[in-house]
Amino acid sequence: MAGEMSGPSPTERPVPEGRRNSQGIRIDPDVAVEAQPRRTVISAVVDHKPGVLTNVSGLFARRQFNIESLTVGPTTDPDLARMTIVAEEPEPGIEQVKRQLRKQVHTHSVREVEVATERELALIKVDGTDPAGVSAMAEMYGGEAVRADEEVVTVELTGSEDEIDAAIGAFEQFGVREVARTGTAALARGARSTA
Amino acid sequence: MSEQQPRKQAANESTDETDETESRMSGAQAVVAALEAAGVTTTFGIQGGAIMPVFDALHDSDIHHVSMAHEQGAAHAADAYGIVSGEPGVALATSGPGATNLVTGIADADMDSDPMIALTGQVPQDMVGNDAFQETNTMGVTAPITKANYFSTNPDTVGADVGTAFALAKEGRQGPTLVDLPKNVTQGETTTEPAAPSLPKSYAGPNEEADPATVDAAARALSTAEKPAILSGGGVVKGEASEELRAFATTYEIPVVTTMPGVGTFPEDHPLAMEMGGMHGTGYANMALSHCDVLLGVGTRFDDRLTGGIESFAPEAEVIHVDIDPAEISKNVHADYPLIGDAKTVLGQLDAAMPTAPDADRWREQTATWKEEYAMSYDAPRDEPVKPQFVVEALDEATPADTIVTTGVGQHQMWAVQYWTYTEPRTWVSSNGLGTMGYGAPAAVGAKLAAPDREVVSFEGDGSFLMTSQALSPAVREELDITIAVLNNSYVGMIRQWQDAFYGKRRYESKWDWGPDFAKLAEAYGAQGLTAEGYDEVPEAIEAAMDYDGPSVIDFHIDPEENVYPMVPSGGNNAEFALEEGHL
Numbered sequence: 001m002a003g004e005m006s007g008p009s010p011t012e013r014p015v016p017e018g019r020r021n022s023q024g025i026r027i028d029p030d031v032a033v034e035a036q037p038r039r040t041v042i043s044a045v046v047d048h049k050p051g052v053l054t055n056v057s058g059l060f061a062r063r064q065f066n067i068e069s070l071t072v073g074p075t076t077d078p079d080l081a082r083m084t085i086v087a088e089e090p091e092p093g094i095e096q097v098k099r100q101l102r103k104q105v106h107t108h109s110v111r112e113v114e115v116a117t118e119r120e121l122a123l124i125k126v127d128g129t130d131p132a133g134v135s136a137m138a139e140m141y142g143g144e145a146v147r148a149d150e151e152v153v154t155v156e157l158t159g160s161e162d163e164i165d166a167a168i169g170a171f172e173q174f175g176v177r178e179v180a181r182t183g184t185a186a187l188a189r190g191a192r193s194t195a
Numbered sequence: 196m197s198e199q200q201p202r203k204q205a206a207n208e209s210t211d212e213t214d215e216t217e218s219r220m221s222g223a224q225a226v227v228a229a230l231e232a233a234g235v236t237t238t239f240g241i242q243g244g245a246i247m248p249v250f251d252a253l254h255d256s257d258i259h260h261v262s263m264a265h266e267q268g269a270a271h272a273a274d275a276y277g278i279v280s281g282e283p284g285v286a287l288a289t290s291g292p293g294a295t296n297l298v299t300g301i302a303d304a305d306m307d308s309d310p311m312i313a314l315t316g317q318v319p320q321d322m323v324g325n326d327a328f329q330e331t332n333t334m335g336v337t338a339p340i341t342k343a344n345y346f347s348t349n350p351d352t353v354g355a356d357v358g359t360a361f362a363l364a365k366e367g368r369q370g371p372t373l374v375d376l377p378k379n380v381t382q383g384e385t386t387t388e389p390a391a392p393s394l395p396k397s398y399a400g401p402n403e404e405a406d407p408a409t410v411d412a413a414a415r416a417l418s419t420a421e422k423p424a425i426l427s428g429g430g431v432v433k434g435e436a437s438e439e440l441r442a443f444a445t446t447y448e449i450p451v452v453t454t455m456p457g458v459g460t461f462p463e464d465h466p467l468a469m470e471m472g473g474m475h476g477t478g479y480a481n482m483a484l485s486h487c488d489v490l491l492g493v494g495t496r497f498d499d500r501l502t503g504g505i506e507s508f509a510p511e512a513e514v515i516h517v518d519i520d521p522a523e524i525s526k527n528v529h530a531d532y533p534l535i536g537d538a539k540t541v542l543g544q545l546d547a548a549m550p551t552a553p554d555a556d557r558w559r560e561q562t563a564t565w566k567e568e569y570a571m572s573y574d575a576p577r578d579e580p581v582k583p584q585f586v587v588e589a590l591d592e593a594t595p596a597d598t599i600v601t602t603g604v605g606q607h608q609m610w611a612v613q614y615w616t617y618t619e620p621r622t623w624v625s626s627n628g629l630g631t632m633g634y635g636a637p638a639a640v641g642a643k644l645a646a647p648d649r650e651v652v653s654f655e656g657d658g659s660f661l662m663t664s665q666a667l668s669p670a671v672r673e674e675l676d677i678t679i680a681v682l683n684n685s686y687v688g689m690i691r692q693w694q695d696a697f698y699g700k701r702r703y704e705s706k707w708d709w710g711p712d713f714a715k716l717a718e719a720y721g722a723q724g725l726t727a728e729g730y731d732e733v734p735e736a737i738e739a740a741m742d743y744d745g746p747s748v749i750d751f752h753i754d755p756e757e758n759v760y761p762m763v764p765s766g767g768n769n770a771e772f773a774l775e776e777g778h779l
Contacts, residue, residue, distance in 0.1 A: 005760050005774040007478055007569035015770050016485050018510030024497075024528035026510065047397055051346070055338055062339055092525060099522035105343040105363060108397045 023092045035090035039068075041113045041186045042098060043195040047106040048074060048081040055104060056083060065089060065097045069120075069161075069183030080108065082195070086161070086184045111195035116186040122164045124155045127175035134174050141167040152177060160184075218388070222350035223248035223381035226314065226374075227256050229357035229389035235285055237261060237276065237644055239269040243289020244329060245316025248381035250287075261644065261673060263637065264665035266293050270300020271634050271663070272641030274309045274371075275601060275624050279645035281435070283310040283364040283372075290316045291329030294375075295336065299631055302340040304371040306628030307456055308433060310364045311371040313337075314357065319379040320348065333375045342370035343395075347380045354389025362392035367401035368520040369433050401519045405534035405541045407548075413491075413515040413532035414548035420489035422558040423449045426472070426501075429456025429627070430494015430518060434538035437461070437620040440493060443542050447552040450562045452480040454495050455612065458623040463616045469562065473501035474763045475609040478569025478772055481763065483562050484509050485770035489553075491545075493517045494538045497527040498628065499766070507768035517541045569761070569774075571613055577730050580754040583607065583682045586733060587614040590652055590680060593737045597622060598650040601638040603659025604630045606688035609759040611654040633662030636679055640666055643675045651677040657710050658687040664713075667720035670746040678740045679748045681713050684755040692758045696779050717748035725749045 019029045046052050053072055060067055068086040075082050089097070094112065102110045123146075126134055134153045135145040143157035153174075157167050161184055168179060188194040220228070226249050230238070238260045242250055253260050263269040266288045273284030288297050294315040304311040318327040334346050343363050347353040353376065360372035394400070417423055431440050437460045444451045444467055451461040452472040463470050472480035484490070490512040495501070502508040508528060516523075516530035517538055524533040534541050573584045587610050591598075600615055601624040602608040608625060617623055624642050626634035639653035660681050670677060691705040714724030723743045727736035727750070740747035761772040764779055773779045 004572060004574040005478070005569070006572055007774055010771040010773065010778050013482075013770065014486070015768075016507075016510050020506050020508060020510055020528070022505065024505050024508070024525065026512075026529065051334060051338070054335065058339055096522065096526055099524075102399060103520065103522050105395055105398050107399075 035092060037088045037090050039086070039088050040094050041116055041118065041184065042085040042087065042101070042110065043113050043186060043188075044083045044085070044101055044110045045075065045080050045108040045195050046083055046104075047108070048079055049106065052081070052106045055106065056101065059100055059104065060097070063097060063100060065093060071183040071185050073185070084184055084186050109195045111188075113186050113188050113194055115189045116194075117189055118160050118184050118186045119158050120161055120164050120184045121182045122157045122168070123180045124157065124168060124171055124176060125152050125178040126155065126171050127151065127177065128153045130174060134171070137170060137174070141170070143167070219384050219386055220388075221248060221252065221381065222347075222353045222376075222383045222385060223252040225350060225354035225385055225387065225389050226357050226376065226381060227252040227258065229354040229361070229392075230258060230285065231256065232389055233358060233361040233392045234282065238285040238287055239263055239272040239276070239641065240287030241266050241269060241289070241293060243293045243316055245290035245318055245378050246287060246293065246314070246376070247316070248378060249314065249316070249376065260287070261640070261669055263640070264668045265663065266296030267299050267633070268637035268640070268663050268666045268669075270297045270311070270313065271303065271631070271637040272644075272666070273311050273313075274300055274304045275638035275641035276645045277304070277310040278624050279599060279621050279642045281310070281621070283312045283361055284641060286311065286313045288313070288315050289329065290318055290333065291331045293329075294331055294333040298336060298340065299629075301337060301371045301373065303626050303629040303631045303634065305340045305342070307626070308369050308429060309371065310369040312357075312360050312364050313371060313373040315373060315375050316381075317346075317375045317377040320377045321379070323377065333373070337373050340371070341373050344373040344375065346375045347377065350380055350383035350385035351387045353380050353385075354387065355393075358389055358392035359395055362394050363398065366394060366398070368430075402536040403540050405517065405536035405544060407544070409532055409534055410541070410544045410548050413534060414545055415550065416513050416532065417447070417489050417491060417515065417545070418549050418551045418553050420553045421555060422486060422488040423447075423553045423555055424469075424483045424487035424490050424512075425449050425451045426454065426484070426490055426492040426495055427451055427457040427460045428454040428493060428495025430538050431457055431460040432494075432620045434494060434519065436493070436538035436542055439539050439542040443546055446546070447549060448555065448559060449491070449553070450483050450559065452476070452483055454498070454501050455625065455627040457495065458612060459617040459620045462618040464618060466563070469566070471612055472769070473503070474765070475613065475759050475761065477571060477613070478761050478774070479562060479565035481761070481769040481772050482565045482569070485768075487512045489513050489515065491515045491517070493542065494519070496523045499527070502527065503763045503769045504766045507770065575730070581727070581730055581733060581751060583610045583684075583751070583753045583757055584614045585730070586680060586682060586751050586753065587611055587654070589733050589737055590678070591615045593741060594650045594652060598652055599624055599642045599646060601625065601635045601642055601651065601653040603635040603655045603662075604632045605656045605659055606684070606692065606759050607654050607656040607659065607682040610682065632656075632659040634659075636660060636663050637666040639677045639679065640670050640673070640675060643677050644673070651675075653677060653679045655679055655681050656688060657681055657683040657685060657713070658707050660713065661707075661710055664716060667717060667722050667746060667748070671721040675746055676744055677746050679746065681748060681750050682753050683713065683750050684753050684757070685710065686755055689759070695758075696776055697764075713748055713750035717746075723747040726752070728752045
């Protein structure tokens with residue numbers, strides 16, 4: 001049924017010329033660029049209680065925030081835990097997730113750790129045909145072979161994400177059977193507190 | 196738990212000062228005491244095994260518990276109670292199905308930032324995780340739709356859990372909270388009397404004042420604007436800032452658009468009122484939004500039903516965004532001037548910082564012209580079926596200005612927002628964000644109990660009312676003088692309208708001509724049932740409903756083919772709103 005509303009039709013109206021991009025920022029349509037994703041490390045201090053991890057991972061899932069790793073562990077205060085989140089997102093998404101995370105009632109503080117000491121621990125189980133070679137390789141990457149069993153040697157390594165990636169690549173020559181990685185833990189450099 | 200010490204001493208004055216006679220209570224009594232300490236006078240809900248201890252404790256309380264006929268209704272009633280009163284509404288339900296039936300209402304409150312607290316029974320702790328009878332992981336289910344939820348583990352702390360949940364629901368950006376109450380906790384004993392509600396240590400309290408430098412910059416931008424506009428949202432209602440917003444808009448003569456939850460924050464009969472913007476907003480509101488050069492958004496999350504496609508939303512405007520929730524800043528629309536703080540306080544700051552009023556005579560003339568050009572209108576030939584818009588206007592005329600309107604969701608909701616003239620905050624009680632069909636009837640129960648001296652009119656569609664019409668039972672029992680106006684077109688009308696417009700007129704499962712006779716249904720519940728067919732019967736039916744002391748249902752048989760316009764299709768450009776189907 002035709003409406004009985006008065007007024008000029010859409011094509012007879014003045015139309016504004018401006019545009020916004022998909023992030024709601026006003027742009028010059030001719031030179032618009034969308035923000036590119038970048039890697040970030042976010043540290044959060046949260047209540048050390050059941051359900052908090054579920055809440056945080058649920059928050060990331062429903063806000064469609066892609067995380068590379070998430071680690072949780074106790075802090076010097078037994079009531080608090082530290083979460084370290086590594087993610088790759090465009091700028092507005094990073095800001096948004098920090099605010100959403102801070103908003104959770106169980107969150108005490110959140111900070112993006114820009115200049116950080118980052119470490120990850122990895123256990124790598126490789127074929128044991130050349131235990132001496134594996135041991136030498138482990139030492140080269142600052143780790144050690146911590147266990148030799150029938151057929152396999154287990155190596156322990158700590159380092160940055162990239163260093164661990166490189167090490168795992170190097171161990172491929174012996175045959176990597178299994179890898180377990182903790183994900184990145186990070187603290188801000190210097191006296192400045194992390195979060 | 197040091198706060199309760201003085202209270203405990205006071206309670207013990209008349210008894211021996213020994214532990215043996217120290218007042219012992221059950222965890223359930225602590226729950227009820229916490230509600231009383233929070234000032235709760237009314238609760239909504241339904242009995243059930245796991246929540247029985249709490250109901251047993253309510254037996255001894257002055258709290259008026261309103262048994263609803265369905266937990267969804269209890270949640271909506273509590274939600275509406277929260278909107279109308281400004282205090283968190285309380286919904287009680289048992290574990291399992293009781294809790295899951297609350298879920299829709301909790302999600303609704305979450306989307307609209309309505310203050311509400313849900314208390315759910317749970318199986319005893321030693322059975323949790325065993326898939327016990329009526330066990331559901333209520334914490335897991337409700338985590339994404341609550342501001343915070345708590346699993347009580349101890350009779351000593353259960354009262355404090357309830358107090359904290361209550362305080363959080365009300366503080367800052369409001370929203371629903373939940374406390375899950377295992378039966379062993381509510382049946383256990385405690386000597387800890389709950390204190391007044393308190394916030395958890397980790398909670399980041401809201402900013403009151405916005406950053407002064409940004410306020411100054413925003414004020415400069417607004418005062419030098421040639422085409423300023425205000426977008427007033429639900430945060431203005433929740434922040435009790437309607438008066439300040441009105442003063443600000445009229446002092447600086449800035450046209451005001453409202454969001455749907457913001458309806459009533461600025462009087463719609465004022466010359467500066469552009470009324471509601473967005474998908475079914477007025478043409479003039481959408482013209483103002485599309486052409487303004489500075490937009491002051493207050494307490495709004497720039498929902499997609501308001502903005503349409505983000506690319507074309509207020510595309511020439513610098514945005515000043517006032518919000519109490521930092522996470523809303525630049526979430527959907529980039530804020531050039533982010534002002535994080537309380538709406539009332541920040542409007543005061545802006546007012547103090549405004550160097551001059553903007554020089555915007557031409558813009559105001561333009562917006563006035565748009566109001567004439569795109570005036571809301573409809574044809575109502577007397578020999579044809581009644582137009583729903585006519586019914587809305589007739590009920591508006593028959594009731595006082597402070598009448599509370601509740602609605603379901605669909606076409607009737609849009610006519611109710613478009614053709615009723617809202618002049619006061621907290622008079623528009625609707626499911627804005629979640630779009631829950633069936634919200635209106637139970638919401639009317641909650642609204643009337645929150646404001647017994649005011650008229651309550653609930654607009655419902657025939658489809659919407661069918662979902663929760665059992666709310667009539669508590670309305671009859673509680674002798675609530677409310678009017679439910681069913682705008683009955685025998686369709687789920689908005690679906691029919693979209694099928695016509697976007698699905699090649701392939702009408703499928705949208706004709707609902709199999710519904711009940713709503714007047715008879717009302718009579719069956721013990722309410723007054725009325726039917727209005729044709730224009731002559733509209734005033735009579737309204738008069739009969741107004742004269743009746745108790746709930747009335749008027750089944751208005753409206754034009755089944757009437758559609759809601761203006762309309763911006765989903766993701767479309769607000770400036771290109773359609774006035775008829777041919778424009779889509």
